[in-house]
Amino acid sequence: MIEQAQLRIYKFANSKMRNCKMAIGKLFIGRKVRELRQANHATQAQFADKIGISTSYLNQIENNQRPISAAVLLALAEKFGIDIAELSSGQNDRLLSALTEALSDPLFEQYSPSLQELKLVTQNAPGLAHALIDCHQAYRRNSEQLASYDDRFGGAAPNETTSYDEVRDFFHFVDNYIHELDVEAENLAAELKLGEGDNHAALSACLERRYGVRVVRGEAGDEAIRRFDPASRILTISRYAAAPTRDFQLAVQIAQMHAAPKIEQVLKQAGFRTEEAVEICRLGLENYFAGALVLPYRTFHQAARELRHDVELLAARFGASLEQVCHRLSTLQRPGLKGVPIFFARIDRAGNITKRHSAARLQFARFGAACPLWNAHQAFEMPGRIIRQLAETPDGVRYLCVATQVNKGSVGFRASQPSYALALGCEISYADQFVYADGLDLNNRAAYDPIGISCRICERTKCTSRAVPPLKRKLVVDHRLRNAVPYEIE
Structure with a gap:
């Protein structure tokens, strides 16, 4: 043995x-x-x-x-x-x-x-690398602000990191895993016996018994998903919220009351420069605790392996949304019990990456849009379906990519329902642990689509989908020749 x-x-x-x-x-x-x-x-x-x-x-x-x-x-x-x-x-x-x-x-x-x-x-x-990246970000913001200068100067100082970017980088560089909160949430989930019965009833009972908070349904015209009145100790949840959203918002309220001391400790250690960044991160940490509560680490980790990361089956087993499942998969970074290193992103129709994390070598661009050859963009063309792609980045690393389109927002004919693509995947060496690899010819080099990170840093010289030239590469223009891209990259 x-x-x-x-x-x-x-x-x-x-x-x-x-x-x-x-x-x-x-x-x-x-x-x-x-x-x-x-x-x-x-x-x-x-x-x-x-x-x-x-x-x-x-x-x-x-x-x-x-x-x-x-x-x-x-x-x-x-x-x-x-x-x-x-x-x-x-x-x-x-x-x-x-x-x-x-x-x-x-x-x-x-x-x-x-x-x-x-x-x-x-x-x-x-530390030196982080400092150089911070300096470059300040330079980029300064350049962008000067380029759009129009007789008045407003907003943040040119060399000041936005609070949102500062928080996003915080989660990025801690590997999207907060050990103290994750363990605390897992212990509470076991105590409440979440997953063994009606999660909504268990979460509601926890709020009422421990904190004297009564959960009620919102009025028909109330657009708020969650509203808490500390004076009356009444938590109002939208009557139109889907079950996974409803339970998640109950878990967020529990996070605010149960995990506040640990959240404050994490915020203190993070050393954010502005109070705005602290508040944005506090919200992120509350959401993190809520996700870890409804999808407790060890139980979810084991289910992901058993179901071979079938996100639809995982969502059904835990009563969660596809986005909650995909996001949670990206946080399985506990030392000694790590999950498959995956990348995860949420992308809107304009190509903006509104959520991103990668435990794999594939890293998302900090500036600009994602590669147009990535199957995440195709998800909008096939709503309700999970699409697969074998892809190879310029550094020679191959990936299994999975994407699907989801709608968020309220229900009703007049309600706004933003559409997003959820994308996740892994390096090809882990593909056998994903149900989505079944039937794909992983050993056929021709089966892999060439993708990049973003056009501005992609080294591929013959890509017909290129939106902008790569930086630091000389362009050659031949007026006698016209290809799909109107220039050659030297």
């Missing part, structure tokens, strides 16, 4: 190494290895002896002078019980993507760092 387990770990380690080499070259994780050694209070000699390598080799690994091998990854997994996937991907990929996009700006046209240089910065000096 032990030998079989070791063989599985070894195969997984080799698989991760192969995937990383295909995508971004050899695996350099020196800072993570150093942090692991220091956490175990070991000298380099002691640590090297523990994993069976020389001290000089360990020193070279920690300083990113040599990549880590599959054998060393295996030794780390066996000796210290670490998650290989956690070592080889995650925050570094998101930071590397954000830094690469920032440095693709024409502002840095005289400097073209190699991929190895960028990896050294993100792995060894992540």
Whole structure:
């Protein structure tokens, strides 16, 4: 049994190494290895002896002078019980993507760092990388504001990060997982026996018994989805809200009352610069707790594996909406019990990404629209259907992409019902854990559509769907020749 387990770990380690080499070259994780050694209070000699390598080799690994091998990854997994996937991907990929996009700006046209240089910065000096990204964002906002200047100056200062962007980056760089809130919500869900009967009755009873809050239905003309009156202790829920929305809003009210101390602690540690950002993040954390309450971590994680991430079956089992399920899948990042690393986005008809998170190597552009070749846009053409796509990004990484269209808002003929596309997916090495991979020829290179992140940073030179030229690439115009795109990219 032990030998079989070791063989599985070894195969997984080799698989991760192969995937990383295909995508971004050899695996350099020196800072993570150093942090692991220091956490175990070991000298380099002691640590090297523990994993069976020389001290000089360990020193070279920690300083990113040599990549880590599959054998060393295996030794780390066996000796210290670490998650290989956690070592080889995650925050570094998101930071590397954000830094690469920032440095693709024409502002840095005289400097073209190699991929190895960028990896050294993100792995060894992540604080410096974050600072550079912040500076670039301030520069972009300044440029955009000056370009639209029209005799009066209003709104935020040009170099000030918007509160919304600051909060979005907070969730992005904590991997969309807040451990303290997630565990607290899971414990409360077990106490309330959610999922074992009528969730609505259980949530309503919790509010009334613990906090003296009475839940009532809204009047016919009341447009508010949820309204709480602290004086009367009455919580009004829209009479037209769908069951998943209704239960989620009850869970939000519980979050405000039950999880307030832990939410305040997270906000204090985040160190936001404005009170507006604090309030926006507080709302996000309340929603996070609510999602973790109605979809408790371990139960949902196990169901996702059993149902092979069939989002419709998961929604039916937990009485949740498709969006709640997709969003929750993107938060399964608990150390020691991680889910499949997926990407998730919600996109409106104009192509704006209104929600986004990626635990995979695919990272969404911070500026501009998503790639038009991505199947998320096709979801609007086939409402009510789940569509699949095999896709490959310019770095050679392949993905299974799933998208579907949903409507939100109120019911009724005159009601506004915004339409969104929900998109999620995973790297192809995890595709067998998704029901949506069944019947697809995963080994056929021709089956993969070439997609990018956004046109402004995409390196593909022959894409007929290109909207704008790539930054930092010279254009060649031939007046005697006209192709689908009116210029060539040198």
